[in-house]
Amino acid sequence: MNEFKCENFIAPADPNETGYVQWKNFLRQWYLHGPYPMSPELRAAAEQGRWGEVLDAEAVPDEANLKPNVQPVSDPRDMIERGAWMRWETQLIRSQRRCPEKITPSAMLHEWYLLRHPDYPRADLPPGYVHLPIEAYTTDDELMPCFTELDAEQQRERGIRRQPYCPRCETNVEMESPQCPDCGQRLGGYVGYSAPGWPRKTDWRPSLPDDYSFYFLAAYLHAPPDMRRMRLLTGSEGQYKLFVNGREVGRYAGDSRWPQWDTDESPEIELDAGWNLLLVKLAHSTTRDDHRFFYSRLENRTAFFARPVTPDNRVVAVHNYADDRFAPECELRITLSDQIPIGPGPTPRLRRFPDGTLVCTNFRSTDNGNSWGPCPTLFVPALGSTFEDTQPADAATWEPQQDPATLVMGLKCWRIGDGVFQSHLCRSTDGWQTRELLDVTLHLEQGADLVDEGNVEAGPGAIRGMNIVGLPDGSLVMPMYGSLKQDVAWFDTRLNGYLKYPQEWPQQFKFRSWVMRSADGGLNWHYHGTIAALPELGDESFGEPNITLLADGSLMALLRNGGGDFASLWMSRSRDGGRTWSYPVPTNTPTGNAPQIEQMPNGVLACAFGRPDSRVAFDHSGSGLAWSHTVVASTCWGNRHVEIAVTDPDTLYCVYADDEMDVHGDRLSSKVRQMYGRHIKVERLSGDGNT
């Protein structure tokens, strides 16, 4: 307890150091009070943009001296009446996992409301994320667009695979249209694909109205001895007033704007010894006016950012991991470099070629990732499998043994006959300066067109085209996931009592993961063995497999199994070159999706994976059974896709992307991402803790 008679749940952070307070995390401790509706007169002033006047009208008596007062309230509508504040906890709120210093008040209220409101779920039905016929919605429901898969020719012409359309009237729409120009259906971005004829709502919307209201936010700061003066860098979408210990220290009274980091800077603030209280009075106008953040529906609301600057002008950022060292007493010392900007691009895909060249999607580096220049893109979105600027390769002269590190396979394949599919195989033997392209054949007798959440896609699945592994006998193996003919499954996953996937759909599949093998250097691939096909496990079953050959000659696969951000990845082993695989088991640490395993020359096994955040886990035993260390490479969103490559015996390079902000903190346009890299040094320590 501190002098504000309010529990502080982050301090003391270090049990070995009495009284130690992890002060730089203080902005993880937001408290929220509100929303206070504006009076009709004040609302009129707000609508006319007279924000100075609006901010200076007191919503609560003596509001500069408000203090958090956390009380149990069973209905959030009682919060105002009882003066109750709610406390934000790191892992509860989706938005906060990415940027702890950013707060989105209505998102807090939203999750809290859903969890505790006695009327839930009746209060807000039908829910998001289930597929329902259009009749279940009104034009006021915010629906994800549906998508059509374009045919191959249209894909080539337009450079896109899918095209969004309005689920009510089937007019083609832009990805981020707020409403259908034809029928007025309210539309949102997508958080999952809607099936044709079966739209989905974008999220559960809070029922507590907050149009034209004030929120109060509070955070405690325990000033360390070396930081008795600081400035605050703040940013917001809307208008606010900032108080420290009851004194106003800043405000923003201009028009609504893009929410960005560090747009406003307070004067230097003298902190009291011990606890200080930062209070923000935040004006919220209306959601309908807000800008939209792709992929982050809950963030499509009034947001506030803050971070402190130390007297020597260093920004104190919770999500800056540059100086962090991890568990020095536990066998490994892991050090992350500063973030290195790579450039704008789509999803970051990292490949290291045999000469040491790194390619990250559309940038190339010949100095281990310290500097980058543009190059032809690894994968072009159309068909998911085209490569830029290639020469045709001559299949007749293709050697039956190829270095897998020179090969990149397309991500998709298409049917050319019964049980026969075709894809592109690209080879570069000079570090991506020149590229040769071949059409190669996949023999998959049971191959069916993949059905992913009701959308039928050409080909039986997704090829893990950068995960080609060479076996000691010279053959190549490569994982795929999708569905084979026998994988039809009807499943009963329910959300709020609604079936997530309607049983009226003619076909439903859960993912299977399997391995293809080539004995002729990649010209022909044959089904080799299934890693996992267990529809009873997980709401998606097993997808996104990644395989690696371990030192003991076995193959290890890590697999995604659905279940959201905190579900673990699963592991399976093969001791016969990928023909048969052990029953999969959950791993002890890595969570999320799209794993990528790399064996480091120093014997440490590394696994990159997304969701939550972009992370890399390490197994110092090299067995895949003991993921003892995990580092967070970044908390920025970017679809949370992270990839790694070994650059030195004890160093990895990892890449990830931010799809909200560019390097200057300015808003990126839709679908453009700013890619970044970091070196991760992983040193083994001797028993006494020294190197």
Ligand SMILES: [Zn+2]
């Ligand atoms: Zn429409």
